[in-house]
Amino acid sequence: MRADWPAQMYIDGKWTDSVSGRTLAVTNPANSQELARVALANAEDVDRAVRAARKAFDEGPWPRLDPLDRGRYLFRLAERLRKHAENLAMTDTLNIGKPIRDTRSFDVPAAIELFESYAGLADKIAGRCHGTNPECVMFQIREPLGVIASIVPWNYPLLNAAIKLGPALACGNTVVFKPSELAPLSALMLVQMADEVGIPPGVINVINGLGSEIGSVLTGHPGVDKISFTGRLETGRAILETAKDGIKRVTLELGGKTPTIVFPDAPLDHVVNGALTGIFCCLGQVCVAGSRLLVHESQHDELVDRLVAKAKSLRQGDPMDERNHLGCIGVESHLRSIEQHVARAVAEKARLLIGGRRPEGPEYERGLYYQPTIFDRVTPDMAIARQEVFGPVLSILTFKDDDDAVRIANDTDFGLMANIWSADGGRALRVARRLRAGKIAINGGGWFRANTPMGGYKMSGIGTDLGLDEAIHEYTGNKTILYSIATEKMAWPE
Numbered sequence: 117m118r119a120d121w122p123a124q125m126y127i128d129g130k131w132t133d134s135v136s137g138r139t140l141a142v143t144n145p146a147n148s149q150e151l152a153r154v155a156l157a158n159a160e161d162v163d164r165a166v167r168a169a170r171k172a173f174d175e176g177p178w179p180r181l182d183p184l185d186r187g188r189y190l191f192r193l194a195e196r197l198r199k200h201a202e203n204l205a206m207t208d209t210l211n212i213g214k215p216i217r218d219t220r221s222f223d224v225p226a227a228i229e230l231f232e233s234y235a236g237l238a239d240k241i242a243g244r245c246h247g248t249n250p251e252c253v254m255f256q257i258r259e260p261l262g263v264i265a266s267i268v269p270w271n272y273p274l275l276n277a278a279i280k281l282g283p284a285l286a287c288g289n290t291v292v293f294k295p296s297e298l299a300p301l302s303a304l305m306l307v308q309m310a311d312e313v314g315i316p317p318g319v320i321n322v323i324n325g326l327g328s329e330i331g332s333v334l335t336g337h338p339g340v341d342k343i344s345f346t347g348r349l350e351t352g353r354a355i356l357e358t359a360k361d362g363i364k365r366v367t368l369e370l371g372g373k374t375p376t377i378v379f380p381d382a383p384l385d386h387v388v389n390g391a392l393t394g395i396f397c398c399l400g401q402v403c404v405a406g407s408r409l410l411v412h413e414s415q416h417d418e419l420v421d422r423l424v425a426k427a428k429s430l431r432q433g434d435p436m437d438e439r440n441h442l443g444c445i446g447v448e449s450h451l452r453s454i455e456q457h458v459a460r461a462v463a464e465k466a467r468l469l470i471g472g473r474r475p476e477g478p479e480y481e482r483g484l485y486y487q488p489t490i491f492d493r494v495t496p497d498m499a500i501a502r503q504e505v506f507g508p509v510l511s512i513l514t515f516k517d518d519d520d521a522v523r524i525a526n527d528t529d530f531g532l533m534a535n536i537w538s539a540d541g542g543r544a545l546r547v548a549r550r551l552r553a554g555k556i557a558i559n560g561g562g563w564f565r566a567n568t569p570m571g572g573y574k575m576s577g578i579g580t581d582l583g584l585d586e587a588i589h590e591y592t593g594n595k596t597i598l599y600s601i602a603t604e605k606m607a608w609p610e
Contacts (some may be wrong), residue, residue: 171178461509
C-alpha cells in the first residue's frame with residue numbers, strides 16, 4: 117500500500133499547507149481505515165489559488181505557447197501517468213472502494229487516453245476568415261477563456277480530473293481544480309506528475325476543501341472566468357446563482373436517470389450483460405447509470421429471470437481482490453441516501469427481487485457495502501423511477517409499443533443518456549431521434565472516448581464535457597476582427 121501520497125495543496129507551482137493549518141482525513145470506505153490526511157482549504161487558500169492561476173494566464177507563457185508545445189507537455193504528462201498506472205489504479209480503489217479490476221482496465225487507461233487525445237487537439241484549434249466583402253476582411257479567432265474553476269465528485273477521481281483538465285489545458289487556459297474532499301489522492305498524484313514534466317507554475321492549482329465552505333468562494337471569485345462542474349443537481353443550481361453576479365460561463369453535468377429500452381427482437385444474452393453492467397458497474401455511482409430498464413410486455417418474465425440469475429452470480433467484497441465484480445459505496449452519507457430510496461420504493465409497492473440491504477458477514481462489517489438491488493413492477497410515477505439514486509438499484513418497467521416506450525423513457529426531469537436494444541436498426545434510429553437525451557447508445561455502443569461529447573438535456577446540465585469541436589467551444593472564446601482594406605473611407609460625420 118502506498119503511504120506517501122501528497123498531503124498538501126498545490127498552488128503556483130508549490131506544495132503548501134492551508135492557511136488555517138487544518139487537515140482532513142481521507143479514509144478507505146471498504147474498511148474505514150485512514151489512508152492519509154490532506155490540507156483543508158479555506159477562503160484565503162481559494163484566493164491564493166485563483167490569483168496564481170490569474171497571474172499565470174495574464175502574464176505567464178502557457179496561453180502564449182506554440183500550441184504544439186502545449187500538446188507536448190500533455191503528451192509527457194500522459195506518459196508519466198502510464199508509467200505509474202498501477203499506483204494510480206490502486207489509489208483510486210483504496211480511496212473510493214471501486215474494484216481494482218475496473219480502475220486498472222478502464223479508469224486509469226481512459227484518463228491517460230484523454231490527455232493523449234487533447235494533446236493532439238492543441239494545434240487544431242482554428243478560426244475562420246470571411247473575405248467576400250471587397251472592402252473588409254473579417255477574421256474569427258478562438259482564444260483561451262482564462263481561469264477555469266473545475267469541481268468534480270468522488271466517483272471517478274483520476275478520470276474526472278482528466279475530463280476537466282485535458283481540454284481546458286489544451287485550449288490554453290489555467291485551472292483551479294477542486295477534487296472531492298473525499299477522494300483527492302489521485303488528483304494530487306496527477307499534479308505532482310504535471311510538476312515533474314515541467315508544466316509552468318500557476319497553470320494547474322489543486323485545492324482540497326469542503327464544498328460547503330469553499331465552493332461558492334471559488335465559483336464566485338472575480339478572478340474566475342468559467343466554471344466547469346460535475347455533481348449534484350442542487351449544487352448545480354447553487355452554482356448558477358453564484359455565477360450570475362459575474363456573468364461567468366458555466367458548464368454543468370448534473371446527472372441522469374438513464375432508460376434502457378429493450379425491444380422484443382433484442383438478443384437477450386447481450387441485453388442482460390449490458391443492463392447489469394450499466395447499473396452495477398461502480399455500484400451505480402455513475403451519472404449515466406442505466407437505472408430504468410424498460411422491457412416489452414411479451415418478454416418481461418424471461419428477461420427478468422435471466423437478470424436475477426446473472427445478478428446473483430456477481431461477486432462482492434474487498435475491492436483489492438481481482439475476483440470481485442463489486443466493491444463498496446464511496447461515501448457513508450450516500451449509503452444512507454440509497455437506503456432511503458430503497459425503503460420508499462418498498463413503501464410504494466415496487467416488488468423487490470434481490471438485494472435491498474447491506475450484505476451480512478464479518479468481511480463487510482467495517483465497509484460501506486450495499487447489495488445489487490432489482491425492483492420489478494415499477495411504475496413511472498414512483499420515486500424510484502424518477503429520482504437519481506446514484507447507487508446499485510435497477511427499476512424494471514414494462515411498455516406496450518414504441519410510442520409507449522418513448523413516453524416512459526422521456527418521462528423524467530433528466531436527459532443525459534439512453535440505451536436502446538434492438539435488431540432492427542431503423543426502429544432503433546427512429547426511437548433514438550425521439551428520445552430527449554444527449555447521448556444514445558444502441559446495442560451497447562457506449563464506448564468512452566475524448567471525441568465523444570458528454571452533455572445532456574433538461575436538468576442533466578448545460579454545455580458539454582469532452583468532444584473535440586465541443587471542447588474548443590467550451591474552453592475558448594470567439595473574437596471577431598474587422599480589417600478594412602477600402603482605399604476610400606466613409607466621410608461621416610465630416
